[in-house]
Each structure stands twice: as C-alpha cells, then as structure tokens.
Amino acid sequence: MKFQRKSKNPSKIDEQTLHADMTSGQILEALLNDPPTVHIELGNPEGGVWRTHRDCYEFLANACSPGTRTLETGLGISTALFLKLGAKHTCVTPFDSEVRRLRAYCRTHAIPTRQFQLILGTSERVLPTLKGELDLLFIDGGHAFPIPMIDWYYAGSRLRRGGLIVMDDVQLPAVQVLIQYLSSDPRWEMRQRTVKWIAFERLSEGPFRDEWNDQLFYKPPQSDIPPNNHANADFSN
Numbered sequence: 001m002k003f004q005r006k007s008k009n010p011s012k013i014d015e016q017t018l019h020a021d022m023t024s025g026q027i028l029e030a031l032l033n034d035p036p037t038v039h040i041e042l043g044n045p046e047g048g049v050w051r052t053h054r055d056c057y058e059f060l061a062n063a064c065s066p067g068t069r070t071l072e073t074g075l076g077i078s079t080a081l082f083l084k085l086g087a088k089h090t091c092v093t094p095f096d097s098e099v100r101r102l103r104a105y106c107r108t109h110a111i112p113t114r115q116f117q118l119i120l121g122t123s124e125r126v127l128p129t130l131k132g133e134l135d136l137l138f139i140d141g142g143h144a145f146p147i148p149m150i151d152w153y154y155a156g157s158r159l160r161r162g163g164l165i166v167m168d169d170v171q172l173p174a175v176q177v178l179i180q181y182l183s184s185d186p187r188w189e190m191r192q193r194t195v196k197w198i199a200f201e202r203l204s205e206g207p208f209r210d211e212w213n214d215q216l217f218y219k220p221p222q223s224d225i226p227p228n229n230h231a232n233a234d235f236s237n
C-alpha cells in the first residue's frame with residue numbers, strides 16, 4: 001500500500017496529493033476509456049459525449065496543473081479532465097441534464113469538485129457577469145455565430161499575459177473568423193493548430209479596448225481601404 005501523509009484537516013489535502021499516483025497521461029487515458037456520458041439527452045453522440053481529438057485533451061492537460069485557473073464554455077470530457085488535474089475550474093453550460101450527469105460521474109469516479117464552479121446558463125448571458133484572472137480558456141460551447149466571439153471577448157480578456165486560449169471546431173465559420181482576427185493581431189501568438197482545434201497564447205493583458213482602426217484585422221491584406229482613411233470612412237450608405 002502507498003504511504004499517504006496524514007493531514008490535520010483532510011479537506012485541506014490539495015489536489016496534487018489526491019492524484020500524486022497518476023500522470024496526466026494516465027488520467028486522460030482513464031477518462032477516454034470511461035468517459036462521462038453527459039450528452040445522451042443532447043443528440044446522443046457515439047459514446048454518449050461530444051468530444052474533441054485526443055491531442056487537444058493532451059494539450060489542455062500539459063497546460064494544466066493543480067491550481068491552474070481554467071474556464072470552459074460547454075461541458076464534457078474536458079470538464080472531468082480539468083477537475084481531475086486539480087484545476088480551479090469554471091464551466092458554463094446551459095443544460096440541466098448534462099450538469100446532473102457530470103455531477104454523478106464525479107461522485108462515482110472520485111473526481112474532486114471542491115474547486116469547481118459549474119454555472120448553468122448560456123455563455124453569452126453568464127460570461128459578462130464573471131470576474132477574475134484566468135490562466136487557460138477552452139472555448140467549446142455554442143458554435144453558432146457569434147457565440148465563439150462572445151466567449152473570447154468576455155473570457156479571453158480575463159486571460160493573464162502568457163495565458164492560453166484553446167478553441168475547438170476550427171472548421172466552423174464562426175471559429176474561423178475569430179482565428180482570422182487572432183492571427184492578424186500581434187498580441188496573440190499561435191501555439192498549436194490541427195484540423196480540429198487551435199491554441200493561442202496571449203501576449204498582452206487587461207480588457208480589450210481597441211479602436212477599430214487600430215486593429216490590423218481591418219488593414220491590408222484583409223482590406224483594401226488605406227489605413228489613413230479609416231478614421232474618416234463614411235459608412236452612412
């Protein structure tokens with residue numbers, strides 16, 4: 001039997017102690033072999049849960065350690081992964097059935113929820129009400145236009161300098177527009193990209209307060225409006 005240090009206050013045992021005997025790779029393997037079937041009532045995809053590719057979960061796991069301040073829109077395997085890794089995690093998702101299923105899964109799989117803030121609601125309504133700095137943001141909630149942008153706007157502005165944003169489903173138009181914007185902006189640096197997901201690092205900090213004519217997104221080669229004319233551009237027609 002493994003030696004376990006006794007704590008005067010068991011509730012103060014940190015997540016690192018709880019999972020000291022498992023690597024993040026083993027944690028992920030266990031989750032993928034026996035995932036939380038949270039989407040049975042929501043389209044019932046194969047295996048009962050909508051998911052992304054394994055290498056996306058690997059990227060998230062590598063960026064996450066006990067106490068990492070994470071937020072995700074949407075819920076699923078990723079949620080269980082963040083919790084099992086000991087993140088201080090916030091999840092925003094709109095459906096009661098998936099919340100109940102996830103909570104039951106955590107109970108039966110000894111997944112700690114002490115540092116878990118699970119908010120029932122759509123991200124477009126909930127995110128503007130939240131505060132606090134983040135280390136890692138996973139956008140994988142609503143994919144209709146312009147939900148990914150809303151998620152990025154409200155939660156991305158809370159990322160610290162050096163924080164990471166990961167977005168799933170890069171093939172979808174709403175995500176593509178956001179990628180186009182982030183790729184044009186020197187305050188974001190792409191870290192990894194596959195056919196399914198993408199990760200950027202934030203190289204700035206604080207709220208987003210740009211004037212549109214300062215954003216490279218609007219300048220050539222994306223636009224043929226000369227930069228100096230932007231301030232006086234007439235949009236009345």
Ligand SMILES: C[S@@+](CC[C@H](N)C(=O)[O-])C[C@H]1O[C@@H](n2cnc3c(N)ncnc32)[C@H](O)[C@@H]1O
Pocket residue numbers: 042049050051052073074075076077078079092093094095098121122123124140141142143147
């Ligand atoms: C693709 S699934 C998430 C999969 C999960 N990230 C995983 O790795 O298993 C999309 C999730 O987004 C949720 N969702 C849909 N619309 C949303 C919205 N407007 N705000 C937040 N979450 C939303 C769905 O209920 C679902 O849980």
